[in-house]
Amino acid sequence: MNASNQPQIESPWPHRLAVALAVAIFPLIWVGGLVTTYDAGMAVPDWPTTYGYNMFLYPWQTWLFGPWDLFIEHGHRLFASLVGLLTIALAVAIYRRDERNWVRHLGLAAVVMVIFQGVLGGMRVILDARLLAQIHGCVGPAFFALAAALAVFTSRRWREIDERTNTLDRGVFRLALVTTLLAYAQLVLGSQVRHVSLQSDTTVFRAAVLLHLFGAALVTIHVLMLAARAGSRGRGDAWLVVPARLLAALVAAQVALGCGAWVVNYGWPSWLSDYRWAAGYVVARESAMQAIVTTAHVAIGSLILAVSLVIALRSWRLSARPFRGEVVRKLTWETAR
Numbered sequence: 094m095n096a097s098n099q100p101q102i103e104s105p106w107p108h109r110l111a112v113a114l115a116v117a118i119f120p121l122i123w124v125g126g127l128v129t130t131y132d133a134g135m136a137v138p139d140w141p142t143t144y145g146y147n148m149f150l151y152p153w154q155t156w157l158f159g160p161w162d163l164f165i166e167h168g169h170r171l172f173a174s175l176v177g178l179l180t181i182a183l184a185v186a187i188y189r190r191d192e193r194n195w196v197r198h199l200g201l202a203a204v205v206m207v208i209f210q211g212v213l214g215g216m217r218v219i220l221d222a223r224l225l226a227q228i229h230g231c232v233g234p235a236f237f238a239l240a241a242a243l244a245v246f247t248s249r250r251w252r253e254i255d256e257r258t259n260t261l262d263r264g265v266f267r268l269a270l271v272t273t274l275l276a277y278a279q280l281v282l283g284s285q286v287r288h289v290s291l292q293s294d295t296t297v298f299r300a301a302v303l304l305h306l307f308g309a310a311l312v313t314i315h316v317l318m319l320a321a322r323a324g325s326r327g328r329g330d331a332w333l334v335v336p337a338r339l340l341a342a343l344v345a346a347q348v349a350l351g352c353g354a355w356v357v358n359y360g361w362p363s364w365l366s367d368y369r370w371a372a373g374y375v376v377a378r379e380s381a382m383q384a385i386v387t388t389a390h391v392a393i394g395s396l397i398l399a400v401s402l403v404i405a406l407r408s409w410r411l412s413a414r415p416f417r418g419e420v421v422r423k424l425t426w427e428t429a430r
Contacts, residue, residue, distance in 0.1 A: 104190035108247040110183040114203075115240040115399070117176050122233055122395050124169045126388035129287065131379055134226055136162035140215040143167055148174070173211060180207045183243065196246050203243065206236050227288040234280050234395035238273075241399040245406045250332055254410055261333075261411040265322050269405035272315040276398040279308040283394060309351060312397070316344045323404065333407050340400045343393055350390040357383040 128134055137143050143151040148170055156167050180203050187200035210232050217225040245251060282305045289298050323337035357380070361371035377383060 103249070103252065104186070106186045107183065107191050107196075108244065108249070110179065110186050111240060111244040111247050114176065114179045114183055115237065115244050117172075117179055118233075118237045118240055119392065119396065121169070121172045121176055122237060123388055123392045124165060124172055125230065125233060126391040127165050127384060128169050129226065129230065129391075130384045130387050131162060131165065133162035133166045134217060135221060136160070136166040137170070138218065140218040143170070170214075173214065177207050177211060180204055180240075187243075187247070191247065193246075196243075199239070199243060199246065203236070203239055206232070206239060210236055223288055227284050230284050230288070230391075231281055234277070234398050237395050238277075238399045238402045241403050242406060245403055251410060261326060261328075261408060263409075263412045265319070265326055265333075266405060266408040266412050268315065268319050268322060269401060269408050272312065272319050273398065273401040273405050275308065275312050275315055276394070276401050279305070279312050280394050280398060282308050283391070287391070309348065313344055313348065316340050316397075316401075319401075319404065323408070327411075330411070333404065333411060336400050336404050336407070340397065340404065343397050343400060347390065347393045347397060350386060350393060353386045354390045357386050 139145065141148055146152070148167075151167060156164060184200035184204045188197050191197060191200075210229065213225060213229040213232060216222070217229055282301065285301045286298070286305050289301060320337045320341040323333050327333040327337070356374075358376065360376050361374055365371040
């Protein structure tokens, strides 16, 4: 048999690197959230250098034992560089080991996106622009979702599914898609609350908070509906049911974190002021509790987006639809007649 006619052995490396990339992006979002929480975005005033040093040659003693703001900002840059290298490695592995052109294009899109995100972060420093910081914070979760999608597309299960035997109705996919869009819109609204200017009118902040609360209610309702529908119609398939249950748990945690983030940043609501434990509470600015709760709220929001997209893609793959080969044969037969 000619070597060129032998079936190509599927390489596990694209999937491994895609999973590694997604795993690396999540803590990067945590660190980026800490940078915003502590307002440390300008702790290093130059870019791509760090106080005139090559980013990778900056004295580690100064970084590790210097000011906290410098530690998290420079650490964010180094971590982002690692994510960039993983993205390039993933794109190369896909190009060499995956014959699907659309997946190759997505790998290239990931490289373009990570470069764009890095430039956004650099321009935020050079121009000292709050708006760029907000855009930077919105692109990060989108890139995380893209990495999660690549992990789904390169998985063995995605390749091995026989489209002719799919029985899942498209309702699960449509609901998951709407949930994903709502989750991202909620992230954008949250960034508006987080980056609102101190010089803005109070009505702007109040409107942003109300919209964010309304978005939270919509996302919660859709996630509960999605978890219920995926559980009832997924026929016990762990590939779909497990992430749906995880999503419901994440939203429950996110609601609790959202309430906690409000308390540690703005105190208890006024209607609780009659209670001694609420009246005596004092907001501690830049405290460890404030940083952990607020940053966790940001990071879990990104995780909700990624898991929602994973469910949407898997439910689309499992949905009942005509097998493309059969459609082509049917059309050819009808044309011949």
